[in-house]
Structures are given as C-alpha cells and as structure tokens.
Amino acid sequence: MAKIINVIKGTKDILPQDVGEWHRLEETALNVFSRYGYQEIRTPIFEATELFARGVGDTTDIVNKEMYTFEKSDRSLTLRPENTAGVVRSFIENGMSRLSAPVKLWYKGPMFRYERPQAGRQRQFHQVGVEMFGIKQPAADAEVILLAINYLKALGLNDLEVELNSLGCPKCREEYKAKIKEVLKPEFNNLCEDCQTRYEKNPLRLLDCKVESCQLIFNKPEIRDVIFSDFLCEECSEHYTQLKEYLDRANVKYVENKLLVRGLDYYNRTVFEIKSNNLGSQNAVCGGGRYDSLVKNLGGDDIPAIGWAMGMERLNALLPKVEPELLDGYIVSNSPTEAFALAEELRAEGKKVEFDLANKKFTKQLEKASKVARFALILGEDEIKANEVSVKNLETSEQKTVSRSDAAKMV
Ligand code: ATP
Ligand code: MG
Secondary structure, eight states, rough: OOOOOOTTTTOOOOOOTTTHHHHHHHHHHHHHHTTTTTEEEOOEEEEEHHHHHHTOOSSSSHHHHEEEEEETTTTTEEEOSSHHHHHHHHHHTTTGGGSSEEEEEEEEEEEEEEOOBBBBBBBBBEEEEEHHHHHHHEEEEHHHHHHHHHHHHTTOOOOEEEEEEOOOHHHHHHHHHHHHHHHHHGGGSSSSHHOOOOOOOGGGGGGGGHHHHHHHHHTHHHHHHHHHHOOOOOOHHHHHHHHHHHHHHOOEEEOTTTTTOSSSTTTTEEEEEEEESSSSSSSEEEEEEEEETTHHTSOOSSEEEEEEEEEHHHHHHHOOOOOOOOEEEEEEEEEEEHHHHHHHHHHHHHHHHHEEOOOOOOHHHHHHHHHHEEEEOOOOOOOOHHTEEEEEEEETTTEEEGGGHHHHHHH
16 A cells, blocks of 8 residues: 655644634634724735745744745745734735725734644644734724724633733833843843843843743842833823723723733734633733834835734634534435436525435435434425425424425425
8 A cells, every 4th residue: 555645743634524613713703803894815825035034023933943934946935924924015015005094904824833833833823813004093902902802702702811011112112121131131141042042132032931940030129120110101101001091991801911022023012912721831812912113124104003813723722613514405315316406406595405426225315314414305206296395304303295396495
C-alpha cells in the first residue's frame, strides 16, 4: 500500500461534522457586524514580507520567530500571521481614505504562525476581526469594544472578562519607557533573555513577560511604583477617561490592567483583551486596540484606526457543539427513477431531500430514513399510480397520503 501523507503539525482539517460550528461563527459575525455598519473585506493570504515587518513590528515575536516566509521570483513573501496589516494595505491602495469616515471593515479567515502547537494554539488558525478607520474620538473605541461584546453575546458567551489599558501616545510613552529602563537597569542581568532584548528594542513589552523571575522583579516596590505610575499626558488621559465613561454608560464591566501591553508594536492609547475563565492557559479570545500611526507608517494618509481580532478555534472551544441538521425528507421507494424525479421536484422547492442511489431494499431505505431525515416520503406502487406520496413523520410516526404536488408543503 502507498504511504499515507499526514496533515502538517499545528494544522487541522475542519470536518463536515464540525463545519456547522464555523457557519455559526460566520453567520453571527455577518449579522451582528452589519448592524454596526461593517462591510466584509477579503485580502490575500500572502503578502510582501515587508508589510508585516513594518506593519506588525520587527520587535515582535510574530515577526521575529513566527512567520512563514518564502521566496518566489526574488521576492520575499509571507503567509499572513494576522490581518490588520493586510487590511491597512488594501485601505491605502484602494483610496479608502477618500471615503467619508468612519470606514468600517471586517474579515475572517486563516492566519499562520510558527508557534508551539498546544491546546488553543495552532500554526494555521482562524481569526474574525474588525477595523474602523478615520475616527480619533473615544466613542469609536467604545463602539468597537461593544461590538466585540455583542458578537460574543450573540454567540451565547457572557462569562467573559474585558481587560483595558491605555498605552498613551508616542510623546508621553517615551518618558514612561525611559523611566522603566532606568529603574530596571540594575536588574538587567537578572531579566530573561527575551526581556534583555526587549529592554533595548521595546521596553513596554517587558511588562507582558510571563517568566516568573521577571514577574518577581516587576513586583519589587520601587519598580512596581514606576510601572504603575500615571504617565498619560492630558489628551491621552482625557481620551481614556471618556472611553471609560462610554463603557460605564453601556454597563460594560471591565478590569483595568496596567500590565496589558499586547504583542503588536503598533498600538497607541486604548488596548484591550477579552478573556474566558474556561479556556485554560490560552485564555484570550479577543485582542485589540487603537493604532493611529499605522496607516501613515505604511505610506497612507494620517488616519487613526482601531480594531480587534478573535481566535475562532478558541470561540468554538467555548461553545456547545452544533448538531448536524436532519434532511427534510428521505424518499423510500422500489422505483429509483420515480424517487429520482421526486427528489428533484422537492429540491426545486428548496427542500433538503435524498433518496437511495444504490436502490437497496425497501426496509433498509426506511431504516436509513429514520436516521437521517424528519420525514420519510414513501413512493410505493399505489402512490406512483395515483400520483401521490405517503408522508411519514418520523418523530410521531403519523402518516398521511397527499397528492405529489402537495408533498413539498408537508415536509
Ligand atoms: P496569545 O497571547 O494567546 O498568543 P496574541 O496576543 O498572540 O494571543 P493576537 O495576535 O492579538 O493574539 O490575536 C488575537 C486572537 O487570536 C487571540 O486572542 C487568540 O484568540 C487568537 N490566536 C492568536 N494566536 C493563535 C494561535 N496560534 N492559535 C489559535 N488562536 C490564536
Ligand atoms: Mg501570540
């Protein structure tokens, strides 16, 4: 026998018995997001590597360790590790800055990161996300967060925690970064290897470190005082306060977390995550924030933006399974040509109908009907002669004979 070829580590088939869960996520997205005025955008799965280097940030783990990059005709290409950079590229390239603000876009699809596969972490995984362009006011931040919450609610997920923070703007954040570097200087040699790199390249990312020895350092009182100091300038502070007012007004519960900095480099001001207590260690279902300088950094106009992405595998892990739907009818007949014709008549009326293509015995067909359909549509010799169908409700066993043209109304 020929050797079997297996699926690649960190990737998964989505099998027919599971695809209903994915339709639920996608249909609910379309439904909820369109209420907020979002339109779907579909961008390519691979882009120029430089887009991610510039758009995600070359100090991030994603760009440094996790990208699937390949060469083709002397070009470096990368499978998208996330979709904000691609959406921003498309926004710029298609002149969407000329549209009246806000421009609201959503997407869904596979992303690729070379990470260690484990529960809730794959190498090909799926995200659904939104991006809003053109509004710098905190009402946009609040609306985008509410959209995330309402999407989760529409899916039936209520037991979630929203974490919120403000990273300030490049101006006030520079001072904060400098202070963090200063207070951590004596501890430099005790920091983990990653943090030693972050110290120079992006000191805020230190706060996100999960290594225990680093956490102990950050918790020393003199260091904690600096990390938890209020560094926001007046404008950033006002923006953050107003955002919280909007959220309070909408009765959104949130926890402020000063250590929430998020993995991507481009965020400013608002950052947030939504976590579930039912997911084990990979507990974040949604991450997002404001990225006012990204459009400009990628060569577009100076246009503010904010968005979020959710991991669809993690959403499915929190939701009950979707049972596969039964057929409307299964035709039971000794005449395969008549069964074939009736199936087509009913399908033309929008009904989900099957018949036995292999023409097995009548009793076998009945057995099958009771497993896969809500109704058995019996076409015996008498029915065929009289141009009728006997419709049997497989739940109640009630049976009724009707004219063939009425069959579609019965199932
Ligand atoms: P994490 O801290 O879990 O690695 P992240 O900060 O890398 O998350 P983002 O880049 O913000 O995540 O992506 C948003 C969401 O996408 C995450 O909250 C998570 O639900 C999901 N996600 C990210 N990476 C993976 C992965 N490798 N496999 C499955 N889902 C993922
Ligand atoms: Mg990650």
